[in-house]
Amino acid sequence: MKIRFDINRYKELLEKEKSLGQQNKSLIFENKEEFIELLSYGANVESQISYERKHDYYSLISQYIEKVITAPKFQSEFLKMEKEDAKAAKIITNDFKQLASFSVDFKAVEFSSLIEEISDVSMVAYEFGPEEGISDQEFRKSIEKTFLQIQKFLNEE
Amino acid sequence: MKILKSIVFLSILTGIFFLIYRQSDQKGLRKLWISFKIAVLVAAIVAGLIPANTEAVELDRNNHQVYQERLLSEQLVQDNDQKVILAKNSGEADALTVPVPIIKPDQSNKGFNGLFGTKNDNESCSKDNPDDDPNNTPFSNSEINSDFKGNKPESKEYEHRMYEKTSNQDTDSETDDESECSIDEVKIGVANDGTFINTEKSQVRDKGLHIPDFLDAETLDGKFDVTEVKDLGYRDRLNYLRDKNNLPDEIVIKARDEILNFMTAGDTKLVPGFLGYSKIEGTVFINLRLNKVGFRDNDGYRFRTAMTMNDSKIRKLAKTGFHLFPDSGKPEN
Numbered sequence: 001m002k003i004r005f006d007i008n009r010y011k012e013l014l015e016k017e018k019s020l021g022q023q024n025k026s027l028i029f030e031n032k033e034e035f036i037e038l039l040s041y042g043a044n045v046e047s048q049i050s051y052e053r054k055h056d057y058y059s060l061i062s063q064y065i066e067k068v069i070t071a072p073k074f075q076s077e078f079l080k081m082e083k084e085d086a087k088a089a090k091i092i093t094n095d096f097k098q099l100a101s102f103s104v105d106f107k108a109v110e111f112s113s114l115i116e117e118i119s120d121v122s123m124v125a126y127e128f129g130p131e132e133g134i135s136d137q138e139f140r141k142s143i144e145k146t147f148l149q150i151q152k153f154l155n156e157e
Numbered sequence: 158m159k160i161l162k163s164i165v166f167l168s169i170l171t172g173i174f175f176l177i178y179r180q181s182d183q184k185g186l187r188k189l190w191i192s193f194k195i196a197v198l199v200a201a202i203v204a205g206l207i208p209a210n211t212e213a214v215e216l217d218r219n220n221h222q223v224y225q226e227r228l229l230s231e232q233l234v235q236d237n238d239q240k241v242i243l244a245k246n247s248g249e250a251d252a253l254t255v256p257v258p259i260i261k262p263d264q265s266n267k268g269f270n271g272l273f274g275t276k277n278d279n280e281s282c283s284k285d286n287p288d289d290d291p292n293n294t295p296f297s298n299s300e301i302n303s304d305f306k307g308n309k310p311e312s313k314e315y316e317h318r319m320y321e322k323t324s325n326q327d328t329d330s331e332t333d334d335e336s337e338c339s340i341d342e343v344k345i346g347v348a349n350d351g352t353f354i355n356t357e358k359s360q361v362r363d364k365g366l367h368i369p370d371f372l373d374a375e376t377l378d379g380k381f382d383v384t385e386v387k388d389l390g391y392r393d394r395l396n397y398l399r400d401k402n403n404l405p406d407e408i409v410i411k412a413r414d415e416i417l418n419f420m421t422a423g424d425t426k427l428v429p430g431f432l433g434y435s436k437i438e439g440t441v442f443i444n445l446r447l448n449k450v451g452f453r454d455n456d457g458y459r460f461r462t463a464m465t466m467n468d469s470k471i472r473k474l475a476k477t478g479f480h481l482f483p484d485s486g487k488p489e490n
Contacts, residue, residue, distance in 0.1 A: 017445070021423075021424055024349070026426045028426050028428055028443070028475065029428075032475060035475055036472055036475050036476060038445075039445075039468045039469075039471055039472035039475065040468075040472060041468075042467070042468030042469070043467075043468045043469035043472050046467055046468060046469050047469070070388065070390075071390075072387065072388050072389060072390055072391075072394070073387070073388045076387035076388065082467065083465065083467075085467070086448065086465075086467035086468070089467070089468070090448065093468075112469065116469065116470075116473070119470070120484070121484070123482065124482050124484055124485045125391075126366065127366075127462065127464075127482060127485070128391075128433075128482070128485045128486070129390075129391025129392065129394075129395075130391060131391070132433075132485065132486050133391075133482075133485045133486065134484065134485070134487070135489060137489075138489055
């Protein structure tokens with residue numbers, strides 16, 4: 001199953017946000033559902049791009065689980081990969097032609113929700129450290145838990 | 158004649174007082190006091206008790222200045238342990254014992270619980286040179302002549318101050334001073350809703366990992382190598398970032414300017430939100446064009462963090478009530 005984008009709707013939402021912006025307003029306040037819908041276009045593209053690199057993600061997480069790399073190294077590498085995906089996604093969402101022909105696998109959305117969990121916890125560790133963010137033990141525990149889910153997900157494919 | 162003038166004065170005073178009181182946007186006793194002051198002034202002139210002098214009556218300031226003045230006075234009741242050193246273009250500095258934060262936010266203030274708030278920043282006991290910064294404004298410009306401009310895209314109307322914080326934390330100090338001192342240069346940006354963003358240089362420095370989100374590789378080339386920091390543990394990383402040899406002031410200042418450019422941009426949305434598990438109240442700054450997110454707390458309108466964020470993370474932020482890093486500082490299970 002694939003998700004395809006409704007470009008006209010995307011343009012409509014962009015236009016709405018733009019015109020609200022000119023009145024010092026935003027969909028954030030006027031219609032939060034539409035704001036979330038607008039962001040879903042980019043988010044779905046990011047999901048697909050991450051999904052296409054799923055083995056790279058898996059490999060990186062494995063390295064951390066097997067203690068080949070340290071937690072800070074893992075966090076920075078993971079967040080770097082995610083940034084690369086977002087950058088690639090932005091190029092697509094900025095180009096209506098590319099976006100119109102782009103499709104997103106349902107599996108990609110599922111995979112990206114797992115990746116997002118790791119990303120969230122990595123960002124907290126990266127941003128705040130063990131004292132004010134998350135302890136090293138909690139961080140490892142969290143990654144291990146999600147890693148099992150990713151393994152299961154990949155095995156079921 | 159004098160009695161007549163007094164009667165006229167009293168009746169005009171009462172009328173004007175109620176008129177001003179109803180129109181005033183002040184609150185409580187201040188509303189009462191300001192209304193009374195203006196009413197007395199106007200009534201006295203109308204009644205001829207003091208010579209009519211338009212120059213004297215005319216308030217030589219705009220509404221924004223009144224707003225700032227009110228906010229400053231509200232701050233007098235809190236946060237009195239900070240000294241403001243206002244840097245002049247000449248390099249001189251005036252020290253005033255006025256509180257640092259400028260605007261009291263709408264949401265109720267909460268205590269500042271960690272999340273870099275307790276940092277012991279020794280980055281500069283020697284005063285940073287404000288002359289290096291082209292955006293530096295003299296004392297007169299920032300405090301008296303404030304040409305406050307709200308709702309202005311990409312506002313460069315920054316005020317530039319140096320704050321001296323006093324703390325008693327330095328027990329290992331090798332200096333003769335009994336109290337630890339650090340001079341923290343603060344730049345104040347004006348967000349597009351007219352509110353301030355107090356951006357401490359030391360906070361930008363501590364968030365040095367996000368500097369590549371705001372400065373391009375060319376600017377950083379040979380000056381700051383973020384890859385050297387990335388593999389360090391949190392504490393080592395902070396120590397690394399706080400060393401000016403690793404992260405020069407010049408880069409921190411440029412990064413701070415870029416952060417303020419994003420936070421004050423016309424298309425940046427300001428949404429009430431929270432930071433961390435303890436739900437520090439503040440404002441989340443979101444710019445979809447730049448894919449940037451920042452946070453300013455309500456406790457002094459201080460800049461706390463800013464970074465690049467992808468659409469999926471911004472979407473999640475919107476879904477979760479604009480709560481940034483909700484699990485940060487969460488007690489262990």
